Every structure is written in structure tokens, then in C-alpha cells.
Amino acid sequence: MDAAERERYSRQILFPGIGERGQEALLRSHAAIAGCGALGSFHAAALARAGVGTITIVDRDYVEPGNLHRQWLFDESDAAEAMPKAAAAVRHIARINSKVLARGVVADLTPSNIEELLGAANIILDGTDNFETRYLINDFAVSRGIPWIYGAAVGSYGLTMPVIPGKSACLRCVYPDPPAGAQPTCETAGVLNVIVSAVASLQVADALRILSGHAELGRSHITTRITTIDVWNGGIRQIDAPARDPDCPTCGRREFPYLEEAGRPPVTLCGRNAVQIHERAGPVDLAALRARLEPLGEVRANEFALRFFVTPYEMTVFADGRAIVKGTSDTGLARSLYARYVG
Numbered sequence: 001m002d003a004a005e006r007e008r009y010s011r012q013i014l015f016p017g018i019g020e021r022g023q024e025a026l027l028r029s030h031a032a033i034a035g036c037g038a039l040g041s042f043h044a045a046a047l048a049r050a051g052v053g054t055i056t057i058v059d060r061d062y063v064e065p066g067n068l069h070r071q072w073l074f075d076e077s078d079a080a081e082a083m084p085k086a087a088a089a090v091r092h093i094a095r096i097n098s099k100v101l102a103r104g105v106v107a108d109l110t111p112s113n114i115e116e117l118l119g120a121a122n123i124i125l126d127g128t129d130n131f132e133t134r135y136l137i138n139d140f141a142v143s144r145g146i147p148w149i150y151g152a153a154v155g156s157y158g159l160t161m162p163v164i165p166g167k168s169a170c171l172r173c174v175y176p177d178p179p180a181g182a183q184p185t186c187e188t189a190g191v192l193n194v195i196v197s198a199v200a201s202l203q204v205a206d207a208l209r210i211l212s213g214h215a216e217l218g219r220s221h222i223t224t225r226i227t228t229i230d231v232w233n234g235g236i237r238q239i240d241a242p243a244r245d246p247d248c249p250t251c252g253r254r255e256f257p258y259l260e261e262a263g264r265p266p267v268t269l270c271g272r273n274a275v276q277i278h279e280r281a282g283p284v285d286l287a288a289l290r291a292r293l294e295p296l297g298e299v300r301a302n303e304f305a306l307r308f309f310v311t312p313y314e315m316t317v318f319a320d321g322r323a324i325v326k327g328t329s330d331t332g333l334a335r336s337l338y339a340r341y342v343g
């Protein structure tokens with residue numbers, strides 16, 4: 001640590017739980033944020049300010065005006081430019097802390113790319129909005145022995161739980177299977193921005209404890225509790241996470257079906273009348289696509305994505321070939337629109 005770093009992080013170093021050794025560990029650490037929406041954008045800012053040296057941010061979506069009330073890192077210019085969240089986050093982190101090495105990846109986290117995207121991380125923070133990806137992260141983190149911090153928020157309520165492979169219960173010890181049926185989401189049930197920051201803060205606190213050298217279980221170290229908070233009706237509850245289940249398929253029997261799963265169907269996004277298409281593997285030439293689509297309707301493009309309006313639908317095509325079709329929840333229709341306009 002040089003003199004400028006010692007000054008910059010002085011108040012954090014003074015805190016006995018971190019200290020100079022803890023700060024040096026943070027500067028050497030690599031945190032990955034899976035999903036950079038409400039929770040993830042808060043994680044990114046907090047970790048960058050705390051001096052976590054390398055931050056990888058993976059997100060498949062772009063910033064929209066409807067995100068701004070709760071997605072702490074983004075502003076109106078990000079929404080106006082329809083910036084991919086991962087790229088916008090990197091831009092903001094560079095202004096917050098230019099020493100942080102931030103890598104933004106505009107992609108859907110899948111079994112085939114998770115090793116490349118998250119494999120080098122010392123910790124993974126859950127900023128996702130769906131159980132499919134959380135079970136994938138759990139399989140990956142347990143198989144690789146990487147701690148991860150589960151977090152979720154909707155309405156005024158949220159919860160968080162750290163998973164330390166080999167030491168604490170994993171997601172499937174607690175919830176053996178993803179919940180059945182439609183779950184309330186931020187799009188269907190709404191969400192308060194302060195539950196997001198409360199849950200994300202607890203996740204970052206656990207991440208800082210683990211990265212600064214307190215990953216052991218116990219009183220002065222990490223506690224594997226499930227914390228639930230309701231910021232509207234009041235109430236913070238902590239319950240001890242159950243002990244590890246020796247028969248847990250993931251951390252007991254070491255079966256990783258979510259990691260081995262191949263060929264996933266198109267995913268309907270988070271109850272907001274939109275479908276994501278990710279069947280096509282391989283990059284798309286956005287400039288050529290723009291030239292092809294401009295005679296057919298309004299096209300807006302930046303270096304990361306292209307948006308095409310075909311009333312009443314709106315299709316955003318990313319450079320990796322993925323697309324988000326808004327205005328329908330019919331996966332068949334979304335696929336046919338993709339085939340018609342993208343190929």
C-alpha cells in the first residue's frame with residue numbers, strides 16, 4: 001500500500017475488523033458480481049469504494065428509465081443511451097475509483113461461460129433476479145470452493161445468506177429445489193429502493209469480512225445466518241442457517257446438474273412482458289444489421305447493442321447475438337421476430 005492508498009482508505013483501516021492487513025487483502029482481491037441491477041449496482045459501487053482491487057461484473061441487460069429509482073449506480077444518461085448495465089457500471093467505477101480493475105461482461109451467465117467469467121473470483125455476489133441463475137451459481141461456487149453471498153429483495157422485504165463451501169450450508173441445503181410456480185418479482189410486486197440497499201449492504205459486509213481474512217466460522221468471523229429484513233413493516237430477523245445436509249445433492253453428493261445442463265430454452269424475463277433469446281451462439285455484426293434494418297423501422301445503436309422498433313415490439317440485439325424482445329411474453333413469437341429480423 002502506498003501513501004495515497006493509506007490516506008484514501010484510512011477510515012476503513014482504522015476499523016479494527018479491517019486494519020492494514022485487511023485493506024491489503026482487499027486491494028489484492030477479486031470480487032465477481034453476477035447481475036448488475038438493483039443489488040449488483042450497489043455491490044459494484046460499495047466494493048469499488050472499499051478498494052477491492054478487481055471487480056468482474058456480468059449482466060445481460062441494459063439500463064432503462066424504470067430502473068433508476070432503485071439501481072443506485074446508474075443515471076439518466078445511461079438510460080438515454082440504453083447502455084448495457086455491465087458497461088455503464090465500469091464507466092461509473094472508473095470515476096469512483098480509477099485504481100480498481102473493473103471488467104464488464106455483457107452476457108447471460110450460463111453453464112458454458114460461468115467458468116470463464118467467474119472462475120478467477122475470490123467471492124461471488126448474487127445480484128440476479130431469478131432462481132435459475134442462483135442454482136447455477138450455487139453449483140459452480142460449491143464445485144470450485146468459492147464463497148458466494150445470496151441476496152434477494154422484492155417489495156419492502158429481502159433476505160441474504162452467505163454460502164462458504166465446505167463450511168456452511170449451501171443454497172440447496174436450505175432450499176433443495178427452486179420454488180415452484182410464479183414468484184413475486186420487482187416487475188409484478190414493485191420494490192422500494194431502501195430494501196435493495198439494505199440487502200446489498202449486508203451482502204457487501206459479508207464479502208468484506210471474507211475477503212479481509214475472516215472466512216472462518218465463529219464469533220469474530222463470518223456467521224452463517226439467514227437475515228430477513230422488512231423496511232416498511234419493520235423487523236429484522238436473523239436465524240441460524242441449518243447445518244450442512246450430508247445428503248445435499250450439491251455440497252454432500254457433489255452433483256452439479258445446473259452446471260452440466262446444456263441447451264437451455266429461451267428465458268422469459270422477470271414478468272415484464274419480455275423474452276430473451278439466446279439460442280444463437282456467436283457474434284453479430286451490429287453495423288451490418290443496422291444497415292439492413294434501417295429501411296424497415298426506427299433503429300438506435302451504440303457500440304454494445306442495437307435497438308429496433310417494430311410496433312408494438314421492441315427488439316434489442318447485443319453484439320454476442322443475444323436479443324431481448326419487449327412487448328410479448330410469447331417465446332414462439334419472439335423467436336419468429338428474431339428469425340425474421342436478425343436471422
Ligand SMILES: [Zn+2]
Pocket residue numbers: 169170171172173174244245248249250251252
Ligand atoms: Zn448443500
